[in-house]
Amino acid sequence: MPRSKAPPADKDAPAASPTCVRCGAPLAEDARFCSQCGAPRDPASRRRHRRLPPRHERHFGAEAPAGEPELDVEWQRELAWAPVESSLVNVSRGGLGLVCDEPVPVGSRVRVSLTVGDQMTTADGQVVYCAPLELFSGVPCYRCGIAFDDLQEGFVAVLAGPTTGVGYLVSLGDVAAEQGDRGSAGAWYRESLVISRELGERTRIPRILESLAVMAALDGDAPRALRLAGAAASLRDELGLPLTPAQHARIDGALGAVQWGFDEEARNDAWQAGRAMSFDEAIDYALAGE
Secondary structure: OOOOOOOOOOOOOOOOOOEOOOOOOEOOOOOOEOOOOOOEOOHHHOOOOOOOOOOHHHOOOOOOOOOOOEEEEEEEEOOEEEEOOEEEEEEOOOEEEEEEOOOOOOOOEEEEEEEEOOEEEEEEEEEEEEEEEEOOOOOEEEEEEEEEOOOOHHHHHHHHOOOOOHHHHHHHHHHHHHOOOHHHHHHHHHHHHHHHHHHOOHHHHHHHHHHHHHHHHHOOOHHHHHHHHHHHHHHHHHHOOOOOHHHHHHHHHHHHHHOOOOOHHHHHHHHHHHHOOOHHHHHHHHHOOO
């Protein structure tokens, strides 16, 4: 039977509105991303990976180009090892930050394998926290932090590339702080501070110093909290990075709670001492609390 021909297109008919390739939502003519699910307008135009490398902008869920490193994570479930379906959101010498499909119990032993070509590097560690994470797509998942038993310089060298995902390292510290684990939070913040300095990412430094100031305030150390906050304020002035309202409320709330019983002169001296610190002095002071 001959195939019937499609009716000729109506040249005067309006062109169909563009829609998202992922969720089908209509797209504005000048939109680069879908306002509903966040997918890029043209997925083929951006480099994408099977496992999310340190920059979130490279997206989840696509096949990795040939030659990309492969990261496999397993956790010890009773007497067997079970794979962790996850995407990498950051890497540091001391561990990994992952987004997982299911929760992995805190304290679980993990083993991580990094394969590049025919070379494999392995590391052992444990889960230090695991918290629910709500993605913009609404997909349920969990943000998980893994601490290595030993520092792994090679993981940073291979996975970080031109960036180390410092912003995600800081956010993992925020999650630990929200869970009341100030020790882990401080460790994530300090690790991000070291890497930021080495990479010259100066604009991240004030935010990290403020996070450490909040930790000091929670520990009741008003002089240290004020010095760190003063150093952060001075760097913000130097870099032209004003606090957002949310950041302002966070640091003011922490400092306000710790200053009771601390006289005004002492408060001002600590604040000015922080403001007088140089870039490297502020970082050295922050790291001295490790």
